[in-house]
Amino acid sequence: MIKRIGDLFALSTDSASCCFKILPTGQLEHLFYGKRINFGDDGRLLDLFAQDCKGAAGGSIAYDDASKFSLDGMSLESSGRGKGDAREPFVEVENADGSMTTDFVFESADVDSCPAEMRTLPSSRGCREHLCVTLKDKNFSHILRLHWNVYPECDVITRRAEFTNGSGASVRLRRLMSAQIDFEGDGFVAGDFSGSWAHEMNLNFTPLASGRHVVESSCGVSSSSANPFVMLGRGGVSQDSGECWGFNLVYSGNHYECFDVESGGRLRFVNGINPKEFSFSLAPGETFESPESVASYSDNGWNRLSRNLHRFARLHIARGEWSDRERPILLNSWEAAYFDIDQMKLLSLAEKAAAAGVELFVVDDGWFKGRTDDTRALGDWDADEGKFPGGLAPFVEKIKSLGMKAGLWVEPEMVSAESELFKAHGDWALDIPGKGHSEGRRQRMLDLANPSVQDFIIEKMSEVFSQADISYVKWDMNRAMSDVYSRSLSRDRQGEAAHRHTMGFYRVAKALVEKFPHILFEGCASGGNRFDLGALCVFPQIWASDCTDALRRVSIQEGYSYGYPQSAFSAHVSASPNHQTGRASPLETRFNVACFASFGYEMDLRAAGKGDLEKIKRQISFYKKWRGLFQFGQLRRSRCGDLVEWTVASEDSRRAAAIVFRARGGDDLPLARLFPRGLDPSLVYSVGVVDSGGERALGKAGGDALMAIGARIEPGLLRGDLSSAMFLLEAEDGE
Ligand code: DGJ
Numbered sequence: 001m002i003k004r005i006g007d008l009f010a011l012s013t014d015s016a017s018c019c020f021k022i023l024p025t026g027q028l029e030h031l032f033y034g035k036r037i038n039f040g041d042d043g044r045l046l047d048l049f050a051q052d053c054k055g056a057a058g059g060s061i062a063y064d065d066a067s068k069f070s071l072d073g074m075s076l077e078s079s080g081r082g083k084g085d086a087r088e089p090f091v092e093v094e095n096a097d098g099s100m101t102t103d104f105v106f107e108s109a110d111v112d113s114c115p116a117e118m119r120t121l122p123s124s125r126g127c128r129e130h131l132c133v134t135l136k137d138k139n140f141s142h143i144l145r146l147h148w149n150v151y152p153e154c155d156v157i158t159r160r161a162e163f164t165n166g167s168g169a170s171v172r173l174r175r176l177m178s179a180q181i182d183f184e185g186d187g188f189v190a191g192d193f194s195g196s197w198a199h200e201m202n203l204n205f206t207p208l209a210s211g212r213h214v215v216e217s218s219c220g221v222s223s224s225s226a227n228p229f230v231m232l233g234r235g236g237v238s239q240d241s242g243e244c245w246g247f248n249l250v251y252s253g254n255h256y257e258c259f260d261v262e263s264g265g266r267l268r269f270v271n272g273i274n275p276k277e278f279s280f281s282l283a284p285g286e287t288f289e290s291p292e293s294v295a296s297y298s299d300n301g302w303n304r305l306s307r308n309l310h311r312f313a314r315l316h317i318a319r320g321e322w323s324d325r326e327r328p329i330l331l332n333s334w335e336a337a338y339f340d341i342d343q344m345k346l347l348s349l350a351e352k353a354a355a356a357g358v359e360l361f362v363v364d365d366g367w368f369k370g371r372t373d374d375t376r377a378l379g380d381w382d383a384d385e386g387k388f389p390g391g392l393a394p395f396v397e398k399i400k401s402l403g404m405k406a407g408l409w410v411e412p413e414m415v416s417a418e419s420e421l422f423k424a425h426g427d428w429a430l431d432i433p434g435k436g437h438s439e440g441r442r443q444r445m446l447d448l449a450n451p452s453v454q455d456f457i458i459e460k461m462s463e464v465f466s467q468a469d470i471s472y473v474k475w476d477m478n479r480a481m482s483d484v485y486s487r488s489l490s491r492d493r494q495g496e497a498a499h500r501h502t503m504g505f506y507r508v509a510k511a512l513v514e515k516f517p518h519i520l521f522e523g524c525a526s527g528g529n530r531f532d533l534g535a536l537c538v539f540p541q542i543w544a545s546d547c548t549d550a551l552r553r554v555s556i557q558e559g560y561s562y563g564y565p566q567s568a569f570s571a572h573v574s575a576s577p578n579h580q581t582g583r584a585s586p587l588e589t590r591f592n593v594a595c596f597a598s599f600g601y602e603m604d605l606r607a608a609g610k611g612d613l614e615k616i617k618r619q620i621s622f623y624k625k626w627r628g629l630f631q632f633g634q635l636r637r638s639r640c641g642d643l644v645e646w647t648v649a650s651e652d653s654r655r656a657a658a659i660v661f662r663a664r665g666g667d668d669l670p671l672a673r674l675f676p677r678g679l680d681p682s683l684v685y686s687v688g689v690v691d692s693g694g695e696r697a698l699g700k701a702g703g704d705a706l707m708a709i710g711a712r713i714e715p716g717l718l719r720g721d722l723s724s725a726m727f728l729l730e731a732e733d734g735e
Helices: 044-048 302-319 344-355 393-403 418-423 451-466 491-513 533-538 548-565 586-595 608-634 703-708
Strands: 002-005 008-012 016-022 028-035 091-094 104-112 131-139 143-151 158-164 171-184 190-195 202-207 211-216 230-234 243-247 255-262 267-271 281-282 285-289 293-298 330-331 358-362 405-410 470-476 520-523 541-543 569-575 597-600 635-641 643-651 654-660 683-691 694-702 723-729
Touching: 002 104, 008 131, 008 143, 016 654, 028 171, 044 393, 044 635, 091 158, 104 255, 131 683, 143 302, 158 302, 190 255, 190 267, 190 548, 202 548, 230 302, 243 255, 243 267, 243 302, 243 533, 243 548, 243 643, 267 635, 281 344, 281 597, 293 302, 302 533, 330 344, 330 491, 344 393, 358 393, 358 470, 393 405, 418 491, 451 470, 451 491, 491 533, 520 533, 548 569, 548 586, 548 635, 548 643, 586 597, 586 608, 586 723, 597 608, 608 654, 643 683, 683 703, 694 703
Parallel strands: 330 358, 330 597, 358 405, 405 470, 470 520, 520 541, 541 569, 569 597
Antiparallel strands: 002 008, 008 016, 016 028, 091 171, 104 131, 131 143, 143 158, 158 171, 158 285, 158 293, 171 267, 171 281, 190 202, 190 230, 211 255, 230 243, 243 293, 255 267, 635 643, 643 654, 654 723, 683 694, 683 723
């Protein structure tokens, strides 16, 4: 709900509210973002909470002679430079005269039910409540439009901004954030997700006491070192209680999130495009739009926050035929054979997969001409006829005759220096002319800021996806940016290169996913190096990590689960010992962990023993029955000592599945219990356990008792290292 009551703007979702008002001097004073408030019809109550605008104390700057207050002491909706607010700014612009001061004041406001699509970037869809406030710069007539989208059922409010050069001369935009939110009080803790290749999404909590806590990426992608999803908690927030906020960005390029704590007990949060190494030149009348920023609030702890964001990502970010469809069980050739593939080998693997019940067979890297290892051939997207006689079409038909669909790996944004494409178009690579280049995975990035390069990729990939009956595409991207320079931009516009590259990626990916609507696209960037809401606007799922080790996957997938739904990340059962860590783990545990995602296998089934193949067959038929719940169910995390528990429950709470995972085994588990969440307290559930023998009934209990007292876990189930147990709960029909 969006209400305007005089100078007050009040935005409410089912459980949260956010409000601000126009100050007599024209700035927007931020009043509150938290638990839902009843604003009534006159909003008078809020007078009590508005800030004291009088008196610029000590050395602070008075905004103007008439009002004599300082912007530095205020909570604001957007801040500039040069008028007294020294905290993280929202907008920075270098005017034609070299000055950088901005002074934006209220001009007008519009509420409507259908926000216009963004022109240059992907954004949320399906909004029915939208507010746009227009501010005007007093000195240069620049226009700043602030947009809010309200998604009541997800408890999500999004923000974004547009800057229009209103002066008569060109200006250089130095920063345009997406959101600014000022909080009052103390005791805040920031939650963010750091990592690296094969170690994605490690959750860190940092108490915010003073100074700036920054999360950012500057390597051209959202990056596994700092996911753009961050959280804020107050006091002793836990999984199921306490106040917390989550913030994300619908953007896949260089991003910036900053918690700026002022000594006076004020906290400012901003997020947006990373202003470092960024600038954008705008001629008079030209407009720049910042990515959409997503915010959610929960007063029921992190689990509730995650469920808000899961629902939002499923309903308002994911698009296309696959956004809400159950995902097929696939077998991927990468960890089964790496580059050592050919038709014969893959068909013998495919026969095993089909016999086990796999639905989709994916040919990973190595299928195109000259691609014998990772040093060559990216860009030369024609099938290697030595490996696939007659090309991919006959091979795909054979896969289909086994009862499976076929999928293919590509890495469209790259070129190898050793390739025909590079010989013909060396100038399409992103590098500084005449200077040495720092390679990543021995390959170059194509310059996606260049429209000719974008057109080439769209055309070439259209051919690749049409050469055979392809049902799935894994879209990989295996290096970060270095030596950033686009030959398609003039010298003074190189600060635009990284952002224009990101816009180019969206143009290319969107054109292809829309041209091939039946294909299920899976994003990948050396695992999770581009895992964000922008990528999820084009790809319904993303390969979570190149690490398939069960122990590490527990923490990686749990990390993702804070901000992203299970359907958005994929997980595969791989060989033991694991290829990345060398760690051995039971097949049951590898399966149980991978279940809580878009699921598949990535191992040489020809090398699996008869016993394991039988188990895999049973796993697949079990997953087919329950996958809707695993991929789209409402997730809750909990931890008891070293036991990790994840539960997924159906929307109506009648079905649930839970896994309990134990990293280090032993016989000291007398009190281990399963505490399922999300059940209906008034219903009776039959509880079963799934083990290698199939499903086994354990007994019946009320939902209230199960959630309060828990169900005892037989000690034998969790004895070994990396052991786990999967439980199923189904409500009995009422008497
Ligand atoms: C990196 C990906 O993350 C892997 O899964 C695999 O597809 C390789 N690239 C192939 O080169």
